[in-house]
Amino acid sequence: MPEISDSNVIEGVQFVALRAFGDDRGRFLETFRKEWFPQRSWARVQSNVSYSKAGVLRGLHYHFYQVDYWFCVNGTVQVGLADLRPDSPTFRRTETLEIGEHNASGIFIPVGVAHGFLALTEAALAYNVDNYYDNSDEHGVAWDDPGLAVDWNWSEPILSDRDRSNPALAELAADRLPRLRPA
Numbered sequence: 001m002p003e004i005s006d007s008n009v010i011e012g013v014q015f016v017a018l019r020a021f022g023d024d025r026g027r028f029l030e031t032f033r034k035e036w037f038p039q040r041s042w043a044r045v046q047s048n049v050s051y052s053k054a055g056v057l058r059g060l061h062y063h064f065y066q067v068d069y070w071f072c073v074n075g076t077v078q079v080g081l082a083d084l085r086p087d088s089p090t091f092r093r094t095e096t097l098e099i100g101e102h103n104a105s106g107i108f109i110p111v112g113v114a115h116g117f118l119a120l121t122e123a124a125l126a127y128n129v130d131n132y133y134d135n136s137d138e139h140g141v142a143w144d145d146p147g148l149a150v151d152w153n154w155s156e157p158i159l160s161d162r163d164r165s166n167p168a169l170a171e172l173a174a175d176r177l178p179r180l181r182p183a
Contacts, residue, residue: 002106004036009095010083010113011180016106018071029104031071032128037108040067040130049073049126052119057157059116060141060150060166064178066131068109075123076100080150084141084169085112088180092169094150112178114141116163118154139176140166 007013016036020027034042050058062084070079082094099105100123109115117125131137143150143159145168 002030002036007081007095009090009093010081011085011088011090012108012110013081013095013113014108015097016108018104018106020104031106031126032069037069042128042130044131045128046132047126047128049124051124052077052117052122053158054119054121054123055154055158057116057118057143057152057154057159057163059163060114060143060145060148061116062114062139062141062178063111063131063137064139065111065134065137066129067111068107068115069128070099070107070109070115070117071105071126072100073124073126074101075119075121076102077117077119077123077125078152078154079107080116080118080143080152081109082114082141082148082150082169083112084114085178085180086174088112092148094148096151096153111181114148116143116150118152118157141172142166142168145169 003017020029080096083090
């Protein structure tokens with residue numbers, strides 16, 4: 001079993017230090033087991049892969065009814081997280097970390113934590129979610145919101161129209177913010 005640790009910055013976020021087994025042919029890596037997160041029902045799992053060229057930033061997105069579990073299959077990404085749950089002890093805290101080929105880590109992202117990633121190289125990010133895709137549960141907040149100040153350390157990323165037009169946290173009505181839920 002890999003080492004699973006809680007974030008010291010954002011309530012409910014968990015990091016999984018994955019173990020690679022390799023030889024001269026390549027390597028093998030177990031990336032996800034539902035047993036690693038017994039507090040969640042993984043009965044309705046959907047898996048996705050996002051392919052991005054260097055400089056693409058996707059996010060910040062958040063959900064009311066879905067958790068995400070991320071793993072960078074190849075390349076390197078910088079993950080940005082922001083707690084949008086007003087009743088959380090870590091409300092408005094942000095965290096960034098680099099994952100990828102040189103840091104084989106999984107990240108469990110609970111409901112209400114905004115998440116995004118910046119592709120530092122050409123990259124493929126795989127993610128499992130505990131609910132099937134539902135566009136009514138797709139929400140966003142500005143990647144460069146000065147009120148959150150996620151430290152991307154990148155000035156002009158490549159953005160989708162959707163991500164370019166996400167509102168700042170201060171512009172969101174209280175009923176558009178998720179609540180803290182048991183992981």
